[in-house]
Amino acid sequence: xxxxxxxxxxxxxxxxxxxxxxxxxxxxxxxxxxxxxxxxxxxxxxxxxxxxxxxxxxxxxxxxxxxxxxxxxxxxxxxxxxxxxxxxxxxxxxxxxxxxxxxxx
Numbered sequence: 574x575x576x577x578x579x580x581x582x583x584x585x586x587x588x589x590x591x592x593x594x595x596x597x598x599x600x601x602x603x604x605x606x607x608x609x610x611x612x613x614x615x616x617x618x619x620x621x622x623x624x625x626x627x628x629x630x631x632x633x634x635x636x637x638x639x640x641x642x643x644x645x646x647x648x649x650x651x652x653x654x655x656x657x658x659x660x661x662x663x664x665x666x667x668x669x670x671x672x673x674x675x676x677x678x
Contacts, residue, residue, distance in 0.1 A: 630636045642649055656664070 627636075638644060641651065
C-alpha cells in the first residue's frame, strides 16, 4: 500500500485534484523526501578550505587584530582579575535562573 501519492487525475476527490500530496495519519508515514545533495555528511572541500585559510592567516601573522591583545606587544588589553571566594559567594544570588513563582510540594 502506498502511503504517499500525488493525485493529479480529475477522477479523484475534490481535495486532491490540485496535485497536493496526500499522506496517511499513522506515525512515521509522512512523505519522506530525500535531503538535498551536500546537506548530509561532512563537506571535505569546505572543511579543507577553512583549515587552509586559518593556517595561512596564522603563518603569515594576519590573525590580528585581536580585540583582547595588543598587536605589537601581544599583551592583554584588559586586565585579568580573579574573584576571591567571598566575592563569588556575594555574587551567587544574582547568577542563574531567577524563578518568579515557586512550586510548593
